[in-house]
Amino acid sequence: MSNPLAPAWLREPDDLAELDARVWSRTAQRSDDGEIVLGGVGVTELAETYGTPLYVLDEADVRSRAAQTVEAFRREFARVGTTVKVYYAAKAFLSAEVARWVSEAGMAVDICTAGEFAVARAAGVEPARMGFHGNNKSDAELDRTVAAGIGAVVIDSAEEVDRVAEVAARHGVVQAVRLRVNSGVHASTHEYLATAREDQKFGVPLSETAAVVAAVRARPSLRFLGLHSHIGSQIFGSDGFAEAARRLLAVHAGLLADGDVPELNLGGGFGIAYTSADDARSIDELAAALADIVRAECTERGIPVPVVAVEPGRTIVGPGGTTLYTTGTIKDVTVAVDEVDVDAVATESDLAAAADEAVALGRPAASAVRRYVSVDGGMSDNARTALYAADYSVALAGRASSAPPVLVRVAGKHCESGDVVVLADWLPADVARGDLLAVPATGAYCHSLSSNYNHVGRPAVVAVLDGASRVIVRGESEADLLSRDAGLDQPARASS
Incomplete structure (x- = not known):
């Protein structure tokens, strides 16, 4: 039974490992062991080399879309x-x-x-x-x-x-x-x-x-x-x-x-x-x-x-970007169904089934569970969800899983209740601390709108092409953040 907290447009997937070509960069694929590979480079290697969060830009994807766009507009307007x-x-x-x-x-x-x-x-x-x-x-x-x-x-x-x-x-x-x-x-x-x-x-x-x-x-x-x-x-x-x-x-x-x-x-x-x-x-x-x-x-x-x-x-540039995160705290939150826009998210039969399930599990009758999966980034590297309630997708990136799907909300680490990266999507039920997650279609506006909120350094941007990776925008360290604090150059004042 689908979770009644799922928005009406979000369908439970038949295959959680599938990477929808309409959403993911043109070179994205899964290896035989379930790892996502971008531009010929596995996400595990990228995370180990550069850390997470990490913006990954598929160079072949961006170049091909730019060339295709120029060719298409020139052709059609010449016509x-x-x-x-x-x-x-x-x-x-x-x-x-x-x-x-x-x-x-x-x-x-x-x-x-x-x-x-x-x-x-x-x-x-x-x-x-x-x-x-x-x-x-x-x-x-x-x-x-x-x-x-x-x-x-x-x-x-x-x-x-x-x-x-x-x-x-x-x-x-x-x-x-x-x-x-x-x-x-x-x-x-x-x-x-x-x-x-x-x-x-x-x-x-x-x-x-x-x-x-x-x-x-x-x-x-x-x-x-x-x-x-x-x-x-x-x-x-x-x-x-x-x-x-x-x-x-x-x-x-x-x-x-x-x-x-x-x-x-x-x-x-x-x-x-x-x-x-x-x-x-x-x-x-x-x-x-x-x-x-x-x-x-x-x-x-x-x-x-x-x-x-x-x-x-x-x-x-949008479709060629993917952001990698490492999962941390995972928390199931029971949500009263009357807090949900029922008309938008569920049918009456879904709600009735949710209520029956809740009773069986000893929860209030009209409730459902949302799983919050927290990651090591958030609104500092993707402000669009907080700004526009923008929808994103997410996938388990570093391994295969045969676990059934569970409805998740991917949350950031910032001190804001609105710090959400992905409002609603499905992940394998065995998603755990330390897993790599990938959020596709982040090439546009995520880095441009990024910030140092909560004194978090902005992630690096890494380009991948033909099995190789390189940094094209350096990430920020704590030393970078401290270097701009002019107060550290001044002697501390004695308290009166």
């Missing part, structure tokens, strides 16, 4: 008579190596801070192949990037027009700019991931677009490229992009009356599968759908198809 610019959204995860991988695949890089600019530049990415986003760019950031020859600045507000124009004039350049507009499209995603709704910090309303573009065109140090939209993140369908394209192209068509509008940037936000219940569209399907949408809207308005830009990040 509708135009070209495409494909940017990698660095906020998903950025390191020097990743910047090189995506650049070698033909991607430009989308940055939004001086720090991201510095990493991409140090990795060899030319500023002309970067776009600079952000709702609150500092004067220093604008000066640095414009002076370096940044390919495009995405203007996010009316007041930024003058600021960018003055910086460009001071450096004697004509700066290419895009204007981010708030399309008002309500994409189906978490409230905090929806970035085109009216009441939020990004972009200018569509109703103000013409006036802001006129201000851009009036400045000789600026060159207007076109409109930019980003409707949110972790979006599976194309309906939101279709509606955003319709609204933007209606404004785009009007802007053509007063000057050139060579580009249209549709942003990113394409979703990936974090669990077997997620139905993410392939990049080939998305590229074809977006190309058809743009062509249809341009044909209807009788305007040329512009150069199109897109900014995927999660779909490039």
Whole structure:
């Protein structure tokens, strides 16, 4: 009988050892003894060499997704008579190596801070192949990037027009700019991931677009490229992009009356599968759908198809990442069924069976058990579950097991009740202290959002390829944490 605490979408697996190809990196497999192997390297070797928690990045997976994305968008937009610019959204995860991988695949890089600019530049990415986003760019950031020859600045507000124009004039350049507009499209995603709704910090309303573009065109140090939209993140369908394209192209068509509008940037936000219940569209399907949408809207308005830009990040680096943990405390917690959203998680027969089982075991009649499996990481290395109630999968990684499945919640070690890595999944009932667990699809935003909460050092990032591993981002030690505490450089004050 399924545990009534399991969410409705979570099905009890037929085979706990199976690695769903939609969720795991492209090289992930199990060895004959049940160990998970990533990029030809066993997780036990990785844990013994680098410790846990550990971010593991499948280099072949990331490189292949970057190349596939560039090829798909170029092919599909060539089919509708135009070209495409494909940017990698660095906020998903950025390191020097990743910047090189995506650049070698033909991607430009989308940055939004001086720090991201510095990493991409140090990795060899030319500023002309970067776009600079952000709702609150500092004067220093604008000066640095414009002076370096940044390919495009995405203007996010009316007041930024003058600021960018003055910086460009001071450096004697004509700066290419895009204007981010708030399309008002309500994409189906978490409230905090929806970035085109009216009441939020990004972009200018569509109703103000013409006036802001006129201000851009009036400045000789600026060159207007076109409109930019980003409707949110972790979006599976194309309906939101279709509606955003319709609204933007209606404004785009009007802007053509007063000057050139060579580009249209549709942003990113394409979703990936974090669990077997997620139905993410392939990049080939998305590229074809977006190309058809743009062509249809341009044909209807009788305007040329512009150069199109897109900014995927999660779909490039997310599936190739896996986080390894070591289990610690394991605790069964009895939960009263009336504390559960019964309609969402169970049928009446499930609840009745749970109640019968509870009585037989001497527990309150309306109750069920959730097994908490604690690991040596948590919200410091994966904040997404706490931030967005994001769902993840988990698997026993270091050995085989024939034990039946048990519903688990994978919890972190931090001093927060909301410190959860995996809200609900199945593990073998014999999961024990010291076991290795693997959480897939952690390549995007986990390291980017990581912290030193509770003075925990951020884990290393290790790349695996063809049976070899190497560190691409060093982990933090206690010595690293102490080195930043300036109080340790001062003599202790005597108490009064």
